[in-house]
Amino acid sequence: MEDLFIISDAIQEEEYIINMGPQHPSTHGVLRFKVSLKGETVLGVEPHCGYIHRGIEKMCERLTYQQVIHLTDRLDYLSAHINNEAVCLLVENALQIEVPERVKYIRTILSELSRLASHQLWWCAFGMDLGALTTYFYGLRDREPILDIFEETTGARLLQSFNCPGGLMNDIHPNFIKRVKDYIVYFRKKLPEYDELLTGNVILQERTNDIGFLTLEDAISYGVTGPSGRASGFACDVRKHHPYSAYDKVEFKEILFDKGDTFHRYKARVEEMWESLKIIEQLIDNIPEGDFVVKMKPIIRLPEGEYYQRVEACRGEFGVYVLSTGDKYPYRVKFRSPNFSNLSAINLLSAGHKIADLVAISGSLDLVIPDIDR
Amino acid sequence: MNNEQLKEKIRSIDSNIEITDGPQYVTLSVSPADLHKTALMLKTQADLSFDYLFCLTGNDLTDACSVVYHLESFKHRHCIVLTVKTANRENAVLDSVCDIWITADFHEREVYDLVGITFTNHPDMRRIFLNEEDWVGYPLRKDYTDNNIVLR
Numbered sequence: 001m002e003d004l005f006i007i008s009d010a011i012q013e014e015e016y017i018i019n020m021g022p023q024h025p026s027t028h029g030v031l032r033f034k035v036s037l038k039g040e041t042v043l044g045v046e047p048h049c050g051y052i053h054r055g056i057e058k059m060c061e062r063l064t065y066q067q068v069i070h071l072t073d074r075l076d077y078l079s080a081h082i083n084n085e086a087v088c089l090l091v092e093n094a095l096q097i098e099v100p101e102r103v104k105y106i107r108t109i110l111s112e113l114s115r116l117a118s119h120q121l122w123w124c125a126f127g128m129d130l131g132a133l134t135t136y137f138y139g140l141r142d143r144e145p146i147l148d149i150f151e152e153t154t155g156a157r158l159l160q161s162f163n164c165p166g167g168l169m170n171d172i173h174p175n176f177i178k179r180v181k182d183y184i185v186y187f188r189k190k191l192p193e194y195d196e197l198l199t200g201n202v203i204l205q206e207r208t209n210d211i212g213f214l215t216l217e218d219a220i221s222y223g224v225t226g227p228s229g230r231a232s233g234f235a236c237d238v239r240k241h242h243p244y245s246a247y248d249k250v251e252f253k254e255i256l257f258d259k260g261d262t263f264h265r266y267k268a269r270v271e272e273m274w275e276s277l278k279i280i281e282q283l284i285d286n287i288p289e290g291d292f293v294v295k296m297k298p299i300i301r302l303p304e305g306e307y308y309q310r311v312e313a314c315r316g317e318f319g320v321y322v323l324s325t326g327d328k329y330p331y332r333v334k335f336r337s338p339n340f341s342n343l344s345a346i347n348l349l350s351a352g353h354k355i356a357d358l359v360a361i362s363g364s365l366d367l368v369i370p371d372i373d374r
Numbered sequence: 375m376n377n378e379q380l381k382e383k384i385r386s387i388d389s390n391i392e393i394t395d396g397p398q399y400v401t402l403s404v405s406p407a408d409l410h411k412t413a414l415m416l417k418t419q420a421d422l423s424f425d426y427l428f429c430l431t432g433n434d435l436t437d438a439c440s441v442v443y444h445l446e447s448f449k450h451r452h453c454i455v456l457t458v459k460t461a462n463r464e465n466a467v468l469d470s471v472c473d474i475w476i477t478a479d480f481h482e483r484e485v486y487d488l489v490g491i492t493f494t495n496h497p498d499m500r501r502i503f504l505n506e507e508d509w510v511g512y513p514l515r516k517d518y519t520d521n522n523i524v525l526r
Contacts, residue, residue, distance in 0.1 A: 050503035057488070058513050094397070220426050220448050223477035234448070236426075241451060306396060306455075308429070308444060321431050321442070332514070336429040336444075344480040373503060 015043060022051050026129050026359040029369030033346070033358070040354050045347045053373040060333035065091050065165060065300045068333065072320075073159035075337060076371035078118040079314040081110050084163040086320045089244055090309035091165040094302045094324075101246075102290040103167040105283050108246040109180065110150075110162065112276040116187070117146040118314035119269050119276075122366045126266065127198050129363040130207055135198055142190050149179050165300060167293030180284050184277055191277075194270060208263035212349040212361040215260060222348070223341035226316025227268040228365050232260030238312040250282045262357075265364040299328050315339055315366050339371040375421070375452045383421060388412070399444070401455045409458045410469040416445060416456065417474050423447045424454060427475035432485030434515045435459070439466040439491050460491065470496040488514040 021032040030051035036043045056075065060068045065087070072083035085107055092099060124139025147157040153173045154162040162169050198204055214224060219232040229236050237254045239247040255271040257264040302324040310319045316338025323332040342365050349365075350358045375383065377400050381393050384402065391412065392403040404412045416424040424445035431442040443456040460466040470493035472478040482493045483502040490512030493499060500506055504513075511518050 050505075053503040055513060218476075221476045223426065223428060223475070225428075236448075306401075306442070308398060308455075310428070317428060319429050319444070321429060321444075323433055332431075332433050334429070334431040340480060340484075341477050344477060 014038075020358070022048075026362060027369070028125065028367065031343075031367065031369045031372065033362075035355065035358065037355060040356075042350050042353055042355055042358055045350050045358065047343055047346060049343070049369075049372050051373065052370050054370075056374045057333050057335065060330060062329060064328055065302070065330065068330070069163060069165075070161050072335070073161055074370060075335060075374060076313055076315065076318070076339065076368045077158055078121060078368060079114055079318070080159050081107075081114045081162060082311055082313045083318060084161060085111060085245070086309050086311040086313075086318055088163045088165050089311065090307050090320050090322060091300060091302065093309065094305075094307045094322075095165075095300070097166060097294055097296070099167055099294055100290040100292070101288045103292060104246040105287045106168060106172055106292070107163065108250075109280055109283050109287075110154075110160075111245070112279045113146050113149065113180070115314050116273055116276045117143050119273050120146075122269060123194060123198075126363045126366075127204075129359050130204060132198060132201070132204070138190075138193065138197060142187060145179075145183050145186070149176065149183065152176065152179070164293065166296040167291070169293075171292040172287075177284060177287070180280060184281055184284075188277060191270075191273060194273075199267070199270065204266075205263070207357070207360050208266055208364070209261060211262045211353060211357050212364065213259075213261050214345060214349055216258070218345065218348060219260065222345040224316070224345050224365075225338050225341065226312075226314070226366075227255070227272055228265050228342055229316065230255055231257045231264040231268040233258040236317060238310050238317055242310060244311060246283060247279075250279045252279050262360050262364040269366070301326055301328050302330070310336075313338055315368065315371070316342060335374055337371045337374060339365075339367050339369075340374075343367060343372055375450060380422075380452060380454060387415065387419065396455060399453050399455045401457060403457050403459070406458055406460060406468055410471065410474075413443070413456065413471045413474050416454070421450075422454075423449050425449075425475075427471075427477050427481075430478055430481035430485065432489035432491050432514070434463070434489055436463070436516050438463050439489060441468060441485065441491060443471070466491040467494060468492075469494055472496060488512060490515060 016037045018035050020035055021027045022030040032048040034046040056071050069084050069087050072087055073080040075083055120139045120143045124136040127135025151157050153176050154160040214232045216233045219229045219234040225236045233256055240254045252275045255268050304326045307322045310317055319336030321334040322330045325331045349361045380400050394401045416422050424447050426446045426448050428446055429444035433440045439460045441458050446453045482496055485491050487501040487503050
């Protein structure tokens, strides 16, 4: 009997390595965490990426700018519309094309609808990660009407590819304005339910408060952007600080907290949904009349040089870098994906916590794996 | 600071840095030997304080490789671009900046993986996406060939 205790002590002392993923449900895709443990305490996390690396940047070098847009959908599929917009803005700025006001308004509304849909999906998946299955039904119930609106106007529910250089692929559907307005009325009633169901829940509070601290200095140095960075006080909202499309015409608050733990990353996203609703409300009644696209040449050649465009995707700052030699194909395309930088902080956030907290922390970063691997 | 003030400030600190006007950002070009020194200056100088590295790109320019650093200051809200060209293409080596901006850790591993630039003083210089053991070559090099590429 005595021997047995000695052995179990030895096991406790030993460093133990387990693989979480690539098919682990809490990583929401094919990402592998190599976790070193001592008992149940995490000593370090080493992320292994590349399971869904498709070489999108290499593919872009053989495609025209109009074709590149369709590949950006496949990065962060939940902010597909925003990624499209980044490439379009880059091309338009490089050629100094001014798009009609109507286009800017519609793009902004669609971006904010995407953000709502993305945060809703995150919210329900985060609840499910922590064992609250009901949230999944609430979140998907509210996301469905947004996807229906997308389907009616853009023809696709998830990967819209609705932007093109110079404007939009098509004008909005005649029902669009009415349906969006109805949806805002509907969701303003439903959003308080999110707080009632999950935010005050004692299990969520216990599992997220004071877990996974990220200081402001670390957030900046690691480049953690989006709601995850803003929960640490990093004012990194591109919409606010480098406005594009119609964001300079609307009033909204940049949600900032200074604590930087898992609960505040949760809170930042829920609060952002209110701000998205506000932005849509300000724009939806004032969409100006006009064309939905500027006629462009069928073959787009960017003048020789380097171009960069940043936009605020659902998870943080998304950037496109293009090096052009004046050809119809880009010489080099680089996508600065928010999730790649956010992922790099996972070791810092989870070291010293229990392994169950790692699930909560990676959930609160809202990682989308195809965006990391590209 | 706006772009003009930025240019003046940097010229007053180090007159050897080559400064050009890009379409959006002021672009600084440095030699590989000066890279780490300049990067540290950009981060620590109080009037510049570029503490947020938002993009790090590796390019194959066929005669050399280059790395482009996009920087922003959280305090002053100005942006700048720092570029550096390696001495040769076959043995492309640069100093790592991940002791200045930690986010460079992952980004430099990505550049090493896809473009094939080695960063000295990097704590963990391994491939990040492709398989360390059996992948040959660097896919984003212009002379990289692969019979399985679907897009032609």
